[in-house]
Amino acid sequence: MIELPLRELPSYLRWFPSGTAGPTSLAEHVLATRTGRLWADRADRPRTVAITCAGHVLLSGDPGALQPGALAPLANRYVLAPARFLPALGSAFDRVVPWERMVYVHAEAPARPRPPRGVTVRRVVEADATALAVLGADSAWIQASWGGPARLAGSGHAWGAFHRGRLLAVACTYFLGSRYEDIAVVTVPEHRREQLALSCVVALCAGVEARGRTTSWTCSRYNRPSRLLAWTAGFRLEREYVHYATGTPTTKGVSGSRKPAAPVGGVSGA
Structure with missing residues (x-):
């Protein structure tokens, strides 16, 4: 081709x-x-x-x-x-x-979890490009659909959990469609199970809804943690x-x- x-x-x-x-x-x-x-x-x-x-x-x-x-x-x-x-x-x-x-569609809005002390969940902005870049090689895929950390940071389509300037978790629109925004989320390994990913996803979903679109979530059938997080965040299986x-x-x-x-x-x- x-x-x-x-x-x-x-x-x-x-x-x-x-x-x-x-x-x-x-x-x-x-x-x-x-x-x-x-x-x-x-x-x-x-x-x-x-x-x-x-x-x-x-x-x-x-x-x-x-x-x-x-x-x-x-x-x-x-x-x-x-x-x-x-x-x-x-x-x-x-x-x-x-x-x-498996493709899930957002159907319910759960209560926004309270982040740990000292952690702020907010929209990612252009100045956060470096924080995205230093997440590490294993997390670089989160930026790929936007063409790198600078473009993702400047897109307005990402929310992160920050502690003293360090990005601990980020959720973003991965594929931006006309009706749906298919999202992705990643958390640094040592801060998993602190509901940081859930906090970012809930905030991101609210932003997607404010834009007049619906949030979707795609993962492997065998990725139980991803499926559980999707369900907890209010997603339900579509197909x-x-x-x-x-x-x-x-x-x-x-x-x-x-x-x-x-x-x-x-x-x-x-």
Whole structure:
């Protein structure tokens, strides 16, 4: 596949879902934030189109039109595609691992928990970019869908728990859709089980509602802590789906791209 300029994305939005909860809002997010990449099997009248952002992929079109090796740019990513693409994915990569996922929608507003003494829960602002950046490599995925800590900090779509200037937990919109905002949350390991993530999520959900949208939450079926946090924060299950973790391209002479960061909570819970 070849990369197309993002300015052409509006022409291909009809290929992808709109106004839906969960990672299917990825196309709308890329359009709104200009963080992501647009791919097609050819520049003129493409038959297969893909959108990538933060290691996630939406794939649409006719898999029968793909040439061998065409899907190589989608290596080591999480692909959401119609079932008709499974044979093409299976032949393109050395492994294609199904991953069962769950989409929750915010339905109830719980009481906002009281943070521990000395901790302030507030909106993340531009000046907090450094605090986001020093969360560590294991938490870097939380910034990926915005293109880095500076852009997330300046987005107005994140809430954090701070103690003496240090960011202990952050919840943010991960995929910004027209009707739904699919969110993510991460807490530094030594401050888990202090309800910091819950405090940030509750505050973020209030902000999403004030913007006239609904909050959604996506995680792995097997991520019990993420599912429990979602339920406690007032989310209820809407649907289940499967996306596919791809491996290295099998076509001779085609090298794989970098492996995406492994998310651990919220929108992309492990």
